[in-house]
Amino acid sequence: MTISPVSRVPLSLDVAQRLRAAILDGTFPAETELPTETELAQSFGVGRSTIREALRVLQAHGLISGADTVSTARPRVTHDRTAGAAGLALSTALQVGAIPLGDLVALRMLLEAEAIRKTTSVPDAVRSCLVTMAAAVENTDIHTFHAADVDFHVQLAYAGGNQALGFVIGVLRDCIAGYLLDALDAVADRGTVLARLLAEHQAIVDALDAGESDRAAELVVAHVRDFYEPETP
Amino acid sequence: MTISPVSRVPLSLDVAQRLRAAILDGTFPAETELPTETELAQSFGVGRSTIREALRVLQAHGLISGADTVSTARPRVTHDRTAGAAGLALSTALQVGAIPLGDLVALRMLLEAEAIRKTTSVPDAVRSCLVTMAAAVENTDIHTFHAADVDFHVQLAYAGGNQALGFVIGVLRDCIAGYLLDALDAVADRGTVLARLLAEHQAIVDALDAGESDRAAELVVAHVRDFYEPETP
DNA sequence: GATAGCTGCTTGTCCGACAAACAGACAAGA
DNA sequence: TCTTGTCTGTTTGTCGGACAAGCAGCTATC
Structure with a gap:
């Protein structure tokens, strides 16, 4: 023995x-x-x-x-890069079907709304994302736009002051990113869609600048929801 | 070449x-x-x-x-078990990321409140957690109580129907568990504290049974907050 | 003093080896 | 015939040795 x-x-x-x-x-x-x-x-x-x-x-x-x-x-x-690993793992679980996409999106809406509600001032990093997005719209550059889009939301999430919130939102974004890019790829009229997305982002920042956090939160929820449920008008 | x-x-x-x-x-x-x-x-x-x-x-x-x-x-x-792997990864990231406990707790309050708001009926599993907790209060058995406590919240989180929500709440609980046990250990009059915690859990279930999801959500937020900020009366 | 070459260390990869556990075949006995 | 015990082959888990390639540091030469 x-x-x-x-x-x-x-x-x-x-x-x-x-x-x-x-x-x-x-x-x-x-x-x-x-x-x-x-x-x-x-x-x-x-x-x-x-x-x-x-x-x-x-x-x-x-x-x-x-x-x-x-x-x-x-x-x-x-x-x-533990965050990246977590995002990958979560996205694996998502792909395998352990977690429905809809649930993730719902969670994301909840978290982003909360983060924005807690945000008082818009960081410069967020504004520069808008600039990048605008440029990407010009060139219809999906990947650049998407990267800036992700950055926009994550930066905004951290701006709320709760690091846990920002972190989880970042992971969720990593995890959903694949679907998002596919969706953008499948869209026929990309220019229009990108322009609309840009406008929605701009509106969120505007609402925050105006001090209307609650309205900004509503806007972000609508922004996310509309993208994932385009059929509902 | x-x-x-x-x-x-x-x-x-x-x-x-x-x-x-x-x-x-x-x-x-x-x-x-x-x-x-x-x-x-x-x-x-x-x-x-x-x-x-x-x-x-x-x-x-x-x-x-x-x-x-x-x-x-x-x-x-x-x-x-991809979900388990994702949970481990997320919890690792949270530990390594040096995220303040307060932020984790705030996130947990937000998520649990949302999950409970979406809960219509209390699953039997949750009720049996109450029974286990009650027994643990008798014996002042911290660990059993804590395990049942965790189970209670996670089961309730999944009862809301959003798997991603339940999942993240479970991960958060894992992350916070260490702190919680230490806190319970440090408490002088454990019997009283455990009894109070049990009563709070019971009240949450009662509110849900009465169909008052919003009040249950408030109760759970208070329940979590009071535990982590005992100084604020 | 600066540079070129050498030497040693470390990683990435492969191969061969062995114990332990398991599956299936095969033979012996009731 | 059915059961049972053994034997063999396969597969994993682990080890050790081997080698190419890249990098660091030292040395020797100019």
Whole structure:
């Protein structure tokens, strides 16, 4: 009877959990390089392959930066982009059908309305998004427009002052982005649609500038709803 | 010049993405076993280690069931538990993101109020949580009470019908759970506090039973707020 | 002092190996 | 014939070794 570990999780996942805990509790502080794979393997008493699998898991959770961007030979720094990972995971759940799109949209409306209600002044970053969008409308550049659109909403969400709110809205946007782009792609008369969207964004900012947060909240709800339920007039 | 792939992502991540796409587009239907690791390695033209790393990534995304439960030698079936993976990712992001507790609580109040406003009938599961809580009050059993408390709110959140709402509330609860338990631990007169919390939960259910969703929503907001800001009378 | 080359380390990938667990076949006994 | 025990093959989980490529730091040369 050599061993008899408590449960039956593979070593690699166990290591992943321990590494995750070590990162979260600050043993490996943020923006710091982790030890070498070989060092980790030795300190955990496992083989390098096992460590690599564990690192992949952490990477998928966004806790360590690594190969998803450049993957050069530089070791690896610690957590960042966890929000992106969460967005991806949420969007996966969405695609697989675990969560209906309509529910996500409803949630987004609720959150954005609340964030805007709490917003008193419009940050410059939001205004510059409007400028970018306007330029994109000229060129009928869907992708630029969409990027600015996303930025607009996220910036506005954070402007409300509640970081949790801003964060979740950002994740939701990441998650819905695919659908949005597809929808824009499928639209025949893009110029008109983009112009209308731009006008709606502008109206929201105008309402906020006028100090009418509640009206801005209504506008944003309508803005989101209309886009996802174009059939309802 | 043997190859020159577009960017510099490691093979394993590339394989992971292709596998992910294959799963999402139905090449590997749900509840089906994937091919053997060796077969996958051959069909992708890579080594088994590479496939294993890719599989870990998919597993972290919740797209394939594998070792997180039993990890027995049975091959592996496909997607499920993507929501759980998304929850973990979101909660990780929230922890790492150093989001103030107050913001999390505010978000939770907003979401729970909305969920309750949308709730018409109280599910039996929620009522049984009340029973469990009552028993826990008798024994001053903090942990059981807390578990039932969490279950109560999550069940109620899903009762509103919006799965995304329930989902996010569950994640938020996970994030806040640590704080909550600590707070309960620090309380001197636990019996009184638990009894009061139980009464508040009961009042929420009563309001819902009476068809007064709005009042129930107010009660839940007060319930959450009072717990986190005990100084404000 | 500046630059070019060398050396070592680290990652990404592959391969071969082995124990353990499981599935199916196959043979022995009731 | 049916049951049961064994045996073999397959598959996962893990390890170790191997090698190419990129990068850092040092050294030697101009």
